[in-house]
Amino acid sequence: MAQRRPDRTRGPEHDAFWAWCDKGELRLQGCATCRQLSWPPVKACEHCGGAQLSWEPMSGRGKVVSWCAFERDYYNGTLPIPWDTILVSLEEGPLFVSNPEGFSWPQIKPDMPVTVAFIDCEDAAGPFRLPVFAPA
């Protein structure tokens, strides 16, 4: 069963990100000029403004940097409360806001190693696969 989620941001660069997710790949935009990664998706490199960007594959490995649990329902019942979120430092550098998969608030520890997983979701635009993180 696909999980209902609040709507994604749409647009050419965003749709490209989600298309990679649908193939089970976590890819972020890398800049040909400064070699740095941008996230969330951009039209020009967030570091140097470079326009030549390509979708670079990530290892999917990372560490938990921070976490919080929503006790206030900002999405009118779409998501159960409390709702766990984590901030993952990807091996390649960027910080990625996501959800814990297979663990929750009491098990979250700083710097715990995690690895990406894709779960079936849907929003107003249809089904999609969402990158979340499980204990490594």
Place this chain on the structure above:
Amino acid sequence: MPESTAAGMPPASRELSRKAAIVGVGETDYHLDYQAARAKPPGYELPTPESLASSAFERALADSGLRREDIDGLSTSFIYGGPSAGEMAQHLGVGPRHLIEGGGIMAGPLPIACAAIAEGKCDTVAMVYAAASRAIGRQYGGRTYDGDGAPSSYYYYHPWGWSSQAAHWAFIWSWYQAAYGATEADLGAVAVQLRKNAQANSNAVMQAPLSIEDYLASRYIVRPLHLFDLCLVNDGAVCLIVRRADMAREMPHAPVLVAGWGEAKAKGDKLNNLVRERLRPQLQAAGDQAFQMAGLSLPDVQHFEGYDASTIHLINQLEGHGFVKPGAGLEFCKSGEMAIGGALPVNTEGGMLSASYMHGWNHVAEITRQLRHEAGPRQIEGVEVSMFSLAQTDQSHPILFARGA
């Protein structure tokens, strides 16, 4: 038609230091208005930006001792929509030759007004700000931030259920707890201190006593942040009357000179900059600009008013500006150094956490009272220099103020 300028903060420069002073201040009745908004007595009418701004303006004008005809500049800052500056001028019954539209949260509008005065566009600017946050049912999370112009961190992460301003501070606080071994009771001390300050402010929205036990028993909004870690949502307005410094002497109150300001924004890697750096690079850079412009240094600051969207973010600013070492901010608060009589009194009116959520304008109103030496039961003895600090999720805008002769 009066000439008008678009918003855009002028760069810090020595030439603009102390060229303008706050000579009038007016605020709405935050405490009474909040009670009325909660109780909704028969005949209660929701406030509008116009009604709030007019009320603050009349008080500021009376406070300044100036006449309506003296107002030759008008700056408007309506956070959630309002009339044009021209319409507001008519509404207030003033005929400014210079209008400054599209202001917003403190700090930007004040340096813009100071620069307009220095450039001779006007001599006396009435700056009106209003926000009817509660009246319009403003939400600070969920799908509020769709659309252009919002920083991506406010809207991008909906599919993961991560949104709201509180979520930013919650990520910082989880990280901070792990990095420095801090506890929830440590952070609660900040909420308790600001409530104590608010108890000496008869216009503060929240004046009931708050203990650490109350704090720990309060509900989580975004765990690990409790209700009392997050700023209020209330309606109100502030008016500041800002005048050319050489025309600000021999007025009813000591002039409050705008001595320096700064601006720094993060480029990329915003979440890392926010959570792990806690804006320190921006706070340092913008602070340096402001101190250089003012010809002052950190030890000169005797009073600090920081943008307390949350308890932890106030600590970020104290640490990031260098008043205390990273990780030492909560101990600083717990040992009473943020109280009046401490090493650096902070948010003496109660801030946005306990006094009023006026987007930094209330902090500058408090600085005005403190530097005039008219803050009554919460006066900091002999204060001459105050610092205001705006810090958002990716940028820093401090302003330094000095008591004028």
